[in-house]
Amino acid sequence: MSVHVDIKKSFPDFNLNVKFEAENEILALLGASGCGKSMTLKCIAGIEKPDEGQIVLDGLVLFDSEKGINLSPQKRKTGYLFQHYALFPNMTVAENIAAGIQLPKREKDAIIKEKIQMFHLDGLEGRYPSQISGGQQQRVALARILASEPKILMLDEPFSALDSYLRWQMEQEISCVLEKFGGTTLFVSHNRDEVYRICNKIAVMSHGNLEAISEKWALFNNPQTLAAALLTGCKNISHAKKRTDYSLEASDWNVTFQTEEKVPDNLSYVGVRAHYFVPSYDESEPNTLKGSIQRVIEDTFSTIIMYQLGGDSSIRWEVDKQTYHSLQKYEEHVFLKVFPKDILMLSE
């Protein structure tokens, strides 16, 4: 099962320009809200029509602007899990699951029974969506989608309507379902952690553009673009200029960094993750930022230190609580050091 997408669609405030392929894998579309992630899914499902391009699912052309093909959503066999599940409130759990099955009654009943068991919905068959919990609603929505035998699964921010405890539970359940499904899955989210846990590959989207697809560990180790660095949670970013092949100037921080890798020519930003600073008491060492601690914020399991550099810029530095306690004696004179391997060199 494979999907090939190459579409363009223009909107008043941004242009959607998306091109990717996926085959029997879980691909995440990671992007800030309003960047066109959901719109991409809607184009694949046939809910929205792209201006131009091509969408092919399992060899079947769903959309081709040149050949004038635009199949109705009914004929596309895509499974779309909506943010709020879009269950039919006037139908019972069993009726909701049955909605997508076009088979004679006996086979239909067998499938409903199977899905009810698979999603642990026993005893809830006759309930209405408003009478079951959020987690159960999501299971019904998934059961309904799988009962319609889709060729691709598309999940649109599936956990955003759940509280954090339920979110974790549903994440486990959905992971299991996706494993069993085995086909191509597109997973839309703006949460880097859930994307990292669930998916193998990640495509970063920013302002309607889909940037390169990468393996998840590669993306987090080396995000390469500003958008990817921000989405993977990099808190400290500065404008940057290339100096030599192995050094660059971080202009907002007023410091020159030595790098391990060669500095790319299109470098325009540099990023350092909040965990990667190391306290130092020798300001003459290379890659050292000079400033003073401005504010200390206690987080649940770590301590966040806002470190003021010259001018307006400040650095967000996160340390575990133990490190922070051992640090307190010297806090007036602490400097921040960055190892060359931890410097993220970013293009626009």
Next chain:
Amino acid sequence: MDFSPFFISIKTALLATAITFFLGLFAARLVVKIKHGKGLLDGIFTLPMVLPPTVVGFFLILIFGKNSYVGILLSQINVTVMFSWAATVISATVVSFPLMYRTTRGAFEQIDMDMVYAARTLGMSERKIFWRILLPISWPGVAAGTVLSFARALGEFGATIMIAGNIPGRTQTISTAIYTAVQSGDRATAYQWTGIIIAISFSAMIMLNYWSNYQSKIISRCAKK
């Protein structure tokens, strides 16, 4: 007392409501669906509500009168609309239509479109989506529109008197009977008919309120998200 106005009114209002029910649903669905010309179409569908009933009546004369195209066509198959029972139904339908259309449209527009999209990706046909999802979910609104239309059809006067007249036993409805009674100084009859029409309309409204409360309890939470 002659009870023919009561039966004529009820027959007229029921038939007009039945016609207006389907026309209103169709019109509401059409206007919600189309992308261009929404405002224009909405204006046309709402006109009978805002125009003076006499203007509506005058238009109906222009359409169904003896010398009009429709009138000539109908007279060839020996049908005259003017001053017949059919005319009371036509005027009641036209005047009650905007109420049905607007209430239903409002109900349709409240629906979370994701529900319709989900139904489509699940492979449900558009017809099935309309009858099994859209209509049941917007049922409280549709029911309200139907009852309002019935009440309006029952009380229709202006357009009716212009194209159907006020012929006792044939086209005289409760509304026109009240007019005749007051004109001829027969206060007692006017009171009786007034009481009857208030009783019918009021009980229809009460029934509607109870029923839509009950309905919206069933489909509450999910539908409005």
